[in-house]
Amino acid sequence: MSRILITSALPYINGIKHLGNLVGSQLPADLFARFCRARGHEVMFICATDEHGTPAELAAAKTGEDVAAYCERMHRVQAELAHGFRLSFDHYGRSSSERNKRLTQHFAEKLAENGFIEEVTERQVYSRADGRFLPDRYIEGTCPNCGYDRARGDQCENCTKQLDPTDLIDPRSAISGSTELEVRETRHLYLRQSLLKDEIDAWIDSQQDWPVLTTSIAKKWLHDGDGLQDRGITRDLSWGVPVKKGDAPWPGMEGKVFYVWFDAPIEYIGATAEWADAHGLDEAAWRRWWRTDEGAADVRYVQFMGKDNVPFHTLSFPATLMGSREPWKLVDYIKSFNYLNYDGGQFSTSQGRGVFMDQALEILPADYWRWWLLSHAPENSDSEFTWENFQASVNKDLADVLGNFVSRVTKFGRARFGEAVPEGGDFGPAEEALLAALTPRLRAYEAHMEAMEIRKAAYELRAIWAEGNEYLQAAAPWAVFKTDPAGAAAIIRLSLNLIRLYAVLSQPFIPDASAAMMESLNCDDWRWPGALPDALSTLPAGHAFVVPEVLFRKITDDEREAWQARFAGLRS
RNA sequence: GGGCCUGUAGCUCAAUUGGUCAGAGCAGAGCGCUCAUAACGCUUUGGUUGGGGGUUCGAGUCCCUCCGGGCCUACCA
Structure with a gap:
């Protein structure tokens, strides 16, 4: 018997996830967790909602809710759906938890002590009408290259040219449409990942049999161009983990929060601590999963995620853990997935194209979805959901x-x-x-x-x-x-x-x-x-049984056609 | 533009990683069974492994090139 720590990439709080999201992380993680438990291993299976960031603030504003209330509500919705799909998390946490705040601030302090944090003054676009700084992609305008009038500040979707927000002609806020934009100076913390490049590189090289998808993405980021770049880990937002150096204030960082991608993976640890709290256990109970000096040396840690998450799990998060110079458990195996497409195109939240978790459970029991999704998991390449095949x-x-x-x-x-x-x-x-x-x-x-x-x-x-x-x-x-x-x-x-x-x-x-x-x-x-x-001789002669209800009723052609039409787009 | 992945029977995918394997499931065809959710079992028809060239005694498996599909490219998360 061994001890296995399993984490699934955290679903973002903003809305209900579709089947592609489900099969890319949570579902295969659950499969593995269940198998490991069945084999008698001690398993800690962790997931949580990823709650910080601009999209959460905007989603809350749209429904008129306070962002904390919105996240609490959506966390419940997602937890309910996870239960509906029988995802057997030992704990389904929240990145906005007190545990995660403290851990995030702790890591920032350690990273600063060890010289892995740099303060950088940069210029960012501020929208006076929205009262906030805008991420590049929340600025729209006319592309200077092709003239497309809805180009985003990071890239023009029409001509695919990489852009800087200040390149845009007639820039406006994608949130409010306001053109009252100005460039302001703001100070941010950067994680000096570049200093850890060789250490991370050697660590990746030492891993056995990781999926090509995982290592090729990591290697690309490590060696492309100038190599691993430093990364901003703070944002000018109100919703998030306040920037502090441990418990102490961080001069110059007042009113700022850590970037979601800094605090989200730390929530893997945070959620394990939340698990201990929820069960009335002491600190040692969760630290034996995460601190190699407190029992985690013999833990096997496996992560599940979609390919879009790979850079953060192979580079940024390991950099955070390594840079702390504390003996935190690093991942042993990263299982990554390609995308699941829907009937000839992509799943689309905005267009309501494809099947979302709540709708799936409305029409059929979880096992139907689990079986199809897992038996068609996009392991080697993108795969496709069609109703006929399903x-x-x-x-x-x-x-x-x-x-x-x-x-x-x-x-x-x-x-x-x-x-x-x-x-x-x-x-x-x-x-x-x-x-x-x-x-x-x-x-x-x-x-x-x-x-x-x-x-x-x-x-x-x-x-x-x-x-x-x-x-x-x-x-x-x-x-x-x-x-x-x-x-x-x-x-x-x-x-x-x-x-x-x-x-x-x-x-x-x-x-x-x-x-x-x-x-x-x-x-x-x-x-x-x-x-x-x-x-095969477990049940002895004389042991009573009953004839069960039909385990799986068949999907009829009429149903299939009705669902095909219903989920083709424009979700009601 | 750069990088990576991918293209095997109508469909979904396998091939111990250069060596008798070009295979399985579904669909199609035939036969059988009757316990069962008109279910099950057996047999069987489909492929010059995207096109072309090359290396090799031998290539889905390596190299080059062309064509097609997809992903990533660092301030969405």
Whole structure:
């Protein structure tokens, strides 16, 4: 047994996430966490809402709420949806927590003590009408290059030219449209990542078998151009972690907050501390996960995220931890994902294109989504959601292969022997063939799960389900029963045990269906299988069971067409 | 512009990382079964591995080039 720390990239507080966001971090992290727990490891699975920054302030302003109230409300919404998808976080924290404030200020103090903070005076655009400094992309104007009149201050979307906000002709605030803009001087803290470039580079080089996606992005940032650039870690906003040097004021930084990308990853630690607080535990309880001098030396730390998050997790956050010169636990493995597209295009929050987490749960149970998303996870390249594929996969895999197997076994058993595991009979060649086929598949499934090869694991699991149907066909208890009832009893006894095995193995992918299978078997033995003959004799003769409700009803063509139309765009 | 990823049967994806593997699932076709959610099982039809060139005894697997798809490029998070 080992100790495994798992974090999922933090979903931003601004609105409900779509299926692409879900499959890019939280869902695969949950799969891995569930698998590790099932194998008997001690797991700490952490996630949180990322609550600071300009978009949160603007979203709150739009609904007329105070930003703190808005975040609290949206945190609840997201936590509820996470629960709906059965995401098994040990703690779902908030980056606005007191814990995170203190940790963020602590890291800033340590970084400053060690010479990794520099104060820089820069010039930024200030909007008098909005009463705030504007990030580059919140300034719009006419592109000096192509004349496009809605170019953003960081880049023109029309001609893709990189811009500086002061390049724009007739610049205006993208928030209010106001043209009362002026350039003001403001002072900010920079994280001197460049000083840690070689250290980070060596650390990346020392990692084994990271996905190409992860290392190539990190290497690009480390070696491109002048190498790793220093990065501003403060902003002129009111909503965020106040800039302080530990507990002490930071002269010249009054009224400023840390940049969300500085405090968000620190919330991985903060949320673990929040977990301890929520359970009435002491400091040591969370520090043993994060401080290598206090017990975390033997922890394996795995992060899950979409590719857009990779630079921050391979560079900035490690720089923060390393620069503190304190023994904080660094990540051991980064599992990164490409994007999931929606039916020929991208998911779009603004256009309401694609399926969002709340809508998904309205129309189908979580297991349907979990299975499709995980078995089609965008591991090697961007992948695409289509309703045809979704309907076909889910109906075939879940309803026909798995659900129907449970159905045919329990119904036949009940009809011939009553609702108890039947006794008698001997095993023969069909059973030997089943075990011979199942054992290597089980080991392959375990290996793929350990390696976080998600699609491969899903296909192996499906093959394991299919073995049940092949076995039934070969053993044919309905035929055997006519001449040898005891022989048929043995087949059904084994098949009922097979259902239990499937419940255990499938639980990381489809937890609700697994629970339903176990409940119908009147069983609570979730032990992961060792030797199959043992695992398949867990339910003894005489053990009561019931025929469960249909595990997975099929998606009809009418439903598919209706959903296709409903989610094509313009969310109501 | 620069960098990275990707293009394998109608669809979704595999190929121990140059060596009998060009494969699986779905879809299609045929047969079988009747316990079951018109479900299941068996057999089977599909590919000059995007095009072209090269290295090699041998290339989806390496190199060059062309074509297509995607991502990143540091003040959105």
